[in-house]
Amino acid sequence: MPSNHRHLHAFDLRSVVLFTSLTLGGTTAVFAQAAAPSTPDASAQPTLTAKALTPSEVFMRSDVNRDGQLSRAEAKNLPSVSEQFAQWDRDGNGQISLEEFLLNAQRHE
Template structure:
């Protein structure tokens, strides 16, 4: 058996190196997009509903709930007239939105008032 040596041109070497670099770059990019999410914060930092998973909701509902949560500064699950001032559209219509006339807005009252129709 005789071995045959083949001369490899510089072009072929560069082509192989370029292909290897592109392949490795693609693998690295996929690894970054598939990296695991950061672990959730401890339950003590999440508030009263920690660990409770809600059912999937229609688009926009999460935005409504997030707005309610931002306005509910004392985290009691309802918006007082003072807390509603953070949301001018809600504040100006507070009396109409407060269906049970108890002086605060529940999540349900708030959601019904601000959901797009």
């Protein structure tokens, strides 16, 4: 009787892990522990605050193959960039460089 279990190849597993890390890693914010409060109350617990990523950090996280360019596929992780890819790709080469990304990010702030 044939087995109903599917064997997961290493490539498939790595793809799932990469997709999951990109999805859960997100580009919106990371949590950082706040500095100790300035009040003398030693029992006060530190709080978590959201730290926005810089445009350069967003670009680096989205550049999956680390070639210094965002392809259309890589830009899909950034919906606002993906929807306006042609406008962000100022030189029309089908890729968004860090320089193009930073120019557009400043315009959208």
